[in-house]
Amino acid sequence: MLTLYDFKSSGNGYKVRLLLHQLRLPFIYVETNILKGETQTPQFLEMNPNGKVPLLSLGDGRFLAESNAILLHLAEGTRFLPSDSWQKSKLYEWLFFEQYSHEPNIATPRFWKNYLKVGEYDEEELKRRQLAGRKALAVMEKHLQEQKFFGPQYGIADIALYAYTHKAEEGGQILDDFPAIKDWIDRVKSQPGHVTIEDI
Amino acid sequence: MLTLYDFKSSGNGYKVRLLLHQLRLPFIYVETNILKGETQTPQFLEMNPNGKVPLLSLGDGRFLAESNAILLHLAEGTRFLPSDSWQKSKLYEWLFFEQYSHEPNIATPRFWKNYLKVGEYDEEELKRRQLAGRKALAVMEKHLQEQKFFGPQYGIADIALYAYTHKAEEGGQILDDFPAIKDWIDRVKSQPGHVTIEDI
Numbered sequence: 004m005l006t007l008y009d010f011k012s013s014g015n016g017y018k019v020r021l022l023l024h025q026l027r028l029p030f031i032y033v034e035t036n037i038l039k040g041e042t043q044t045p046q047f048l049e050m051n052p053n054g055k056v057p058l059l060s061l062g063d064g065r066f067l068a069e070s071n072a073i074l075l076h077l078a079e080g081t082r083f084l085p086s087d088s089w090q091k092s093k094l095y096e097w098l099f100f101e102q103y104s105h106e107p108n109i110a111t112p113r114f115w116k117n118y119l120k121v122g123e124y125d126e127e128e129l130k131r132r133q134l135a136g137r138k139a140l141a142v143m144e145k146h147l148q149e150q151k152f153f154g155p156q157y158g159i160a161d162i163a164l165y166a167y168t169h170k171a172e173e174g175g176q177i178l179d180d181f182p183a184i185k186d187w188i189d190r191v192k193s194q195p196g197h198v199t200i201e202d203i
Numbered sequence: 204m205l206t207l208y209d210f211k212s213s214g215n216g217y218k219v220r221l222l223l224h225q226l227r228l229p230f231i232y233v234e235t236n237i238l239k240g241e242t243q244t245p246q247f248l249e250m251n252p253n254g255k256v257p258l259l260s261l262g263d264g265r266f267l268a269e270s271n272a273i274l275l276h277l278a279e280g281t282r283f284l285p286s287d288s289w290q291k292s293k294l295y296e297w298l299f300f301e302q303y304s305h306e307p308n309i310a311t312p313r314f315w316k317n318y319l320k321v322g323e324y325d326e327e328e329l330k331r332r333q334l335a336g337r338k339a340l341a342v343m344e345k346h347l348q349e350q351k352f353f354g355p356q357y358g359i360a361d362i363a364l365y366a367y368t369h370k371a372e373e374g375g376q377i378l379d380d381f382p383a384i385k386d387w388i389d390r391v392k393s394q395p396g397h398v399t400i401e402d403i
Contacts, residue, residue, distance in 0.1 A: 052342050053304060065289070069303070072295035079288060088279060089265065095272035103269070103302045104253060128328055142252050 005030040006060040008050070010037045012117070014110055014166035015070035016057040017200040021162050022077055025196040032203050038118060070166075071098040074159040083158040090155055097153045097160035100142070108136035110167040113174030133175050140171065140181050147183035157194050165191045170200070205230040206260040208250070210237045212317070214310055214366035215270035216257040217400040221362050222277055225396040232403050238318060270366075271298040274359040283358040290355055297353045297360035300342070308336035310367040313374030333375045340371065340381050347383035357394050365391045370400070 007023070007030050009016035023030050035041045035056050042054045051058045051068045059067045059076075067073050075098070078084035085091050112132050115124040143164065146153065153160035169188050172178055178185055191197070207223070207230050209216035223230050235241045235256050242254045251258045251268045259267045259276075267273050275298070278284035285291050312332050315324040343364065346353065353360035369388050372378055378385055391397070 052345050053300060053339075055304075067292055067296060069296045069299035071299050072292060075295050076288075076292035079292075088276075092267055092272060092276035092279075095275050096267060096269045099269035099271050099299075099302055100253060102299055103306070104255075106303070107307065125325070125327060127325060139253075145252050 004062050006033060006062065007031070008033045008035045008047075008058040008060070009056050010035055011203065012200065013037075013056060014113075014170060014200065015106070018070045018159075018162050018166045019057045019059065019073050019077070020203065021166070021198055022074055022083065022159065024198045024202075025083070025194065026077060026081060027196070028077070071102060071159075071163055074098070074163060078159045082156070083162070085155055085158065087155075094154050094158065094160045098163055100139075101160075101163045104135070104142070105139040105164065106167060108132045108139055109171050109174055109176065111174075112136065113167065113170055116175065117173055129175075136171070136174065136176055140168070140176060140178075140184060143168070143187075144181045144183050147187045151187070151190065157191070161187075161191055166200070204262050206233060206262065207231070208233045208235045208247070208258040208260070209256050210235055211403065212400065213237075213256060214313075214370060214400065215306070218270045218359075218362050218366045219257045219259065219273050219277070220403065221366070221398055222274055222283065222359065224398045224402075225283070225394065226277060226281060227396070228277070271302060271359075271363055274298070274363060278359045282356070283362070285355055285358065287355075294354050294358065294360045298363055300339075301360075301363045304335070304342070305339040305364065306367060308332045308339055309371050309374055309376065311374075312336065313367065313370055316374055329375075336371070336374065336376055340368070340376060340378075340384060343368070343387075344381045344383050347387045351387070351390065357391070361387075361391055366400070 005028060007019060009020065009032060011034060037056065041047065042056055048054055050066050053068060055068060057070050057073060059073050067076055075084065085094065112129055115129060152158065153164055165188065168184060205228060207219060209220065209232060211234060237256065241247065242256055248254055250266050253268060255268060257270050257273060259273050267276055275284065285294065312329055315329060352358065353364060365388065368384060
């Protein structure tokens with residue numbers, strides 16, 4: 004049985020939960036509170052030396068970290084990952100875009116504003132990240148003006164990008180400025196087996 | 204013919220150059236000076252809307268960005284990427300670790316210290332990133348105390364992590380604190396077809 008170590012409001016964790024639901028794969032959910040240091044205990048670091056959730060246990064002593072690596076692992080051989088080599092390479096491109104240009108600038112400001120008090124984060128750094136986040140959304144908007152999904156059909160690049168994009172306003176972004184993204188959010192929500200970030 | 208749009212001192216670009224050399228794939232090199240805004244021109248943004256190098260042109264109108272996506276694309280079917288599904292998933296894990304936990308904290312401080320003047324970057328943010336960079340190196344060190352490479356043999360996860368790790372001291376890290384990393388750096392340098400970041 005798969006076990007997912009996760010923190011409920013984490014978009015990175017939500018990516019994995021959403022795919023598990025859409026693949027109809029049963030899993031045990033273990034809430035791991037990052038705010039209480041539960042990813043920094045010796046027991047947790049034994050499973051993931053990088054001390055982060057989400058973390059997937061395959062139940063046989065094997066563990067996999069990094070949300071997008073978990074998505075790639077679970078999606079192998081399914082309709083959520085194209086088998087065509089070039090389409091797969093373009094999907095990798097979006098997954099790395101998500102972790103480098105999008106997540107630190109969309110998710111991190113959301114985390115600071117939701118969980119930290121003013122003074123616990125750097126206001127100047129917040130502004131820099133919000134500006135970079137707006138650029139990342141503009142890159143997505145440009146793609147979505149011509150394409151329905153971040154791949155030949157709905158798949159794990161959509162899941163990876165949806166997780167924090169649909170909550171981007173909590174980090175200070177204005178989604179009304181990105182109409183193609185708003186339409187895409189509606190398309191993602193209407194996929195069979197969709198669950199929200201609040202569901203487990 | 205492949206064309207690589209790149210900036211010579213970029214570690215992300217060096218990853219691709221190193222793999223191209225080790226695969227003995229000929230390519231045209233186009234220096235694209237990020238300091239002069241050459242990735243922000245309308246012509247460049249047409250090729251990569253995210254405005255970043257490295258960017259690989261396949262020569263038939265197709266372009267691929269994101270260094271680690273380019274590595275995965277070029278390594279498919281070669282000894283640099285394992286064919287075993289689990290080994291490949293663990294390699295994805297290191298590639299995402301590199302882009303999220305390592306590169307922003309090892310490469311960005313190096314860039315600031317090499318190319319920006321004091322006052323052009325935020326000293327507090329530099330310190331936060333250096334501390335996070337040290338944690339990323341500790342995760343690598345722990346792995347390398349038991350394993351020779353970041354995969355069953357030398358491959359693209361080693362290339363991805365080597366690119367900035369071997370220059371980490373330029374960003375303020377002290378590699379003498381990580382003896383297993385230093386040994387691994389020597390093993391990477393001794394691989395057939397190795398080229399340095401100064402080579403094109």
